Amino acid sequence: MSDDAQSPQAPEGLSSDQALAVLRGAGEATRLRILALLAGAELNVKDLTQILAQSQPRISRHLKLMAEAGLITRFREGSWVFFRAADSGPEGALARAIVESLDASDLTLARDHARAEAVQTARAEAAQSYFKAHAAEWDSIRALHVAESQVEAAMDEVLGEGPFEFLVDLGTGTGRILELFGPRAAKALGFDLNHDMLAYARMKLERTGLSHAQVRHGDLYNVPLPDEAADVIVLHQVLHFLDDPAIAVAEAARVLKPGGKLLIVDFAPHELEFLREQSAHRRLGFARDQLGRVLEGSGLKVDRFHELSPTGEGKLTVSLWLGLKPAAASKKRKENRNVEVAA
Structure with a gap:
């Protein structure tokens, strides 16, 4: 059979050890809260310390473990590092399933999301200030x-x-x-x-x-x-x-x-x-x-x-x-x- 006529392969799944690593990565109260937050937004360590009221070293340790388990992905933006829930691969699918199984009305999770919105609003206002400062210049070009x-x-x-x-x-x-x-x-x-x-x-x-x-x-x-x-x-x-x-x-x-x-x-x-x-x-x-x-x-x-x-x-x-x-x-x-x- 030629390369062009090969049969499609079934999507690769997780081994039992990999699945256990992902589940352990989410199997702690703070890490579960982090996963729920990162499923809806991209946040950095500073954001998470403000939202969860925990120390930066503690949050960083949790993020490192979760990244190693494939639950979250990280990317650098200048001196900041942002995190988000994995959105591809079998690890991402399991991460989404965990988040989707959570009760959205849970009081702790609801408070976390409310604090996250406040943090994001503050960040958005700073970004908006930059945009407004340059709006006149862009408007003049658009005209x-x-x-x-x-x-x-x-x-x-x-x-x-x-x-x-x-x-x-x-x-x-x-x-x-x-x-x-x-x-x-x-x-x-x-x-x-x-x-x-x-x-x-x-x-x-x-x-x-x-x-x-x-x-x-x-x-x-x-x-x-x-x-x-x-x-x-x-x-x-x-x-x-x-x-x-x-x-x-x-x-x-x-x-x-x-x-x-x-x-x-x-x-x-x-x-x-x-x-x-x-x-x-x-x-x-x-x-x-x-x-x-x-x-x-x-x-x-x-x-x-x-x-x-x-x-x-x-x-x-x-x-x-x-x-x-x-x-x-x-x-x-x-x-x-x-x-x-x-x-």
């Missing part, structure tokens, strides 16, 4: 081009209804793209280097209940994802901030699955030089063929191009490029690797 609603409608039409298996938003900013398209994806992940933006995006996603949509600290030139992981990637108003947009597009192409879609939304060429100083724009827009060559150089085929032109002088045209990764790209790369090995 220069067609309404966001028109841009988002065009993106919706170009991407299609889905459903998507794994959507990635590179340069997620406030998380708006995850908010828009996350509901039609089984999993959605946004990356950004700005910690304040990430805090704001995380707050928005938690409030909208999109628990499967998450944000992470990450560099667009070196996305922390394996090859061919995502079936949809979006670069929305990001490339004009970069010194080398071609590297970011090539990195997106690397992460894209064969048959996947890369949607780029950015400005057409313009002469508004003040945006370099006022808003740190490195590029004053991109021509249709310019980004087309970048996409093709990254192994993608330009499938769609669309322009949204506003009325009035000094206004910015917004362009949309949809790149597709040929299904044969992965096979050809594997063949090349086999030739290199044989040589």
Whole structure:
């Protein structure tokens, strides 16, 4: 039987030892409370010490044990480390089953969730302060081009209804793209280097209940994802901030699955030089063929191009490029690797 015709394998389960390790990881009062909290939000050690009124060393020990058991996952964001309940694999399935079996009206758990909401509200207010401080700048740029609603409608039409298996938003900013398209994806992940933006995006996603949509600290030139992981990637108003947009597009192409879609939304060429100083724009827009060559150089085929032109002088045209990764790209790369090995 050929590799392409292999029978699908049954999902891997837990051995008895692994299952016992997971159950022991949750089998303590504080750890069970932590698991219930992390099933609904991403929290750091400081958050958990405030919510549970326990010392940082004690909370850290519990988190270490739970992470080793596979109950929770951790990720670093600058000097902070955030935790959330595992959302994949057999350990994640068992963790969800444990949380779902808990009585939501339990007084201790209810108090924990109330304190968690207070902590998250305080964090959201800090993020909101940052957003408000920069709102005037962003509003002034938005006033220069067609309404966001028109841009988002065009993106919706170009991407299609889905459903998507794994959507990635590179340069997620406030998380708006995850908010828009996350509901039609089984999993959605946004990356950004700005910690304040990430805090704001995380707050928005938690409030909208999109628990499967998450944000992470990450560099667009070196996305922390394996090859061919995502079936949809979006670069929305990001490339004009970069010194080398071609590297970011090539990195997106690397992460894209064969048959996947890369949607780029950015400005057409313009002469508004003040945006370099006022808003740190490195590029004053991109021509249709310019980004087309970048996409093709990254192994993608330009499938769609669309322009949204506003009325009035000094206004910015917004362009949309949809790149597709040929299904044969992965096979050809594997063949090349086999030739290199044989040589």
